[in-house]
Each structure stands twice: as structure tokens, then as C-alpha cells.
Amino acid sequence: MTVYVDADACPVKQIIADIAQTHAVHLVFLCDTSHMLSPSYGDVRVIGEGPDAVDLALINLCQAGDVVVSQDYGVAALALGKRCFCIHQSGRWYTNENIDTLLMERHLAKKARRSSRHHLKGPSKRTEEDDIRFAESFERMLLAALSASAS
Numbered sequence: 001m002t003v004y005v006d007a008d009a010c011p012v013k014q015i016i017a018d019i020a021q022t023h024a025v026h027l028v029f030l031c032d033t034s035h036m037l038s039p040s041y042g043d044v045r046v047i048g049e050g051p052d053a054v055d056l057a058l059i060n061l062c063q064a065g066d067v068v069v070s071q072d073y074g075v076a077a078l079a080l081g082k083r084c085f086c087i088h089q090s091g092r093w094y095t096n097e098n099i100d101t102l103l104m105e106r107h108l109a110k111k112a113r114r115s116s117r118h119h120l121k122g123p124s125k126r127t128e129e130d131d132i133r134f135a136e137s138f139e140r141m142l143l144a145a146l147s148a149s150a151s
Contacts, residue, residue, distance in 0.1 A: 001149045003142070004062050006070035007031040007044075008054055011126055012089050015135050016069060017041040023142055028061070030054045065149050067141060073102045085145045090130065091137030 003020050007013055007029040017039045020027040027042030032054050037044045047057045055075045062068055064083035070076055076086040076094035086094035094102070 001065050001067070001145055002026040002028055002062070003042075003067040003069065004058050005029045005042075006054060006058055006068075006072060006075060007037060008035055010069065010071070010089055012069070012131065012134050012138075013037070013039060015131060016138065019135065019139050019142060023146065025142060025146070030058050030061075065145060067145050069138070073099070077103060085141050085148075087138055087141050089134060091134040093137065093141060 003016065003025055005013065005016055005028070008031050010016075013029065017027060018041070021041040027039075029037055029039055029042055029044045030047055031037055031044065032047055033049050035046075045057070047053045055070075055072060058068065058070070058075060059078045059082070062079055062082055062084050065085075066079075067085045067087070068076065068079040069087055069089065070079070071089050073094070076088070077099050079086045080094060080096055080099055088094065
């Protein structure tokens with residue numbers, strides 16, 4: 001089992017590295033050429049530039065039972081289709097039960113942005129509580145994935 005991280009603009013890389021190292025799980029960060037990573041644990045794969053290059057590489061690498069960390073709902077949907085465990089940087093688990101709703105919300109938000117002259121507010125500033133929530137959720141997912149792979 002491997003943890004794959006869509007590392008471009010991922011604010012929880014160190015949390016992921018710490019938890020993966022604690023559980024001795026193989027960890028791979030994927031980023032494009034405009035990002036330089038030097039994590040304390042795990043491997044880094046630098047993917048060529050392009051709007052979806054990292055996303056496509058991640059989907060090509062992951063396999064059933066792997067854990068995928070991404071804020072991209074499309075990546076999550078594809079990873080779920082490959083029977084991976086998927087989590088957002090907020091700690092929210094992507095599941096077969098919620099992914100269709102999330103994709104529809106993303107579509108509607110994109111439509112609203114295109115039709116509006118006003119800018120919609122972006123996400124709130126990340127807090128320590130957000131990091132704690134992610135760490136707890138990620139560790140639960142990692143343990144579930146390890147348990148599933150042992151079966």
C-alpha cells in the first residue's frame with residue numbers, strides 16, 4: 001500500500017509525512033516542476049508542467065487499496081473508481097456515497113463564478129484546528145487502508 005499526495009498547494013504535507021512515517025507506510029508526493037519539495041519522509045516525483053499532468057500521473061500510479069490525498073474532486077472520483085481510499089486536505093473522506101454530490105457542487109460553483117461579475121470568497125485561512133482534524137481523519141483512513149490490505 002502506498003500513500004499518494006497531490007502535493008501542489010497541499011498545506012498538510014508535513015502532517016502526512018509524520019503519520020506515514022509513524023506507520024512505516026510508503027509515501028509519494030507528486031508535484032509539477034514549479035514546486036520544490038524536500039519532505040522529511042517519503043519520495044518526491046516531479047511531473048512535467050501542464051494543467052493536469054500531476055493529476056494524471058497520480059491516477060496512473062495509484063492502485064486498489066492505496067490512499068490518495070487531493071483537494072481535486074475529479075482526481076478523487078477517478079481514484080475511487082480504482083478502489084483507492086481518498087481524502088481531502090480538510091480531512092473529509094471522499095466516498096462512493098458523496099463524490100457525485102461533490103462533483104455537482106463543484107460544477108454549480110464553476111457556473112456561478114462564470115456568470116457572476118462578483119468574486120466569490122475563497123476558503124478560510126487554515127487554522128491549527130483544521131490541521132488537527134486532518135491529522136485525526138488521515139490516520140483513521142490510513143489504519144483502515146492498512147487493515148483492508150492485511151485482509
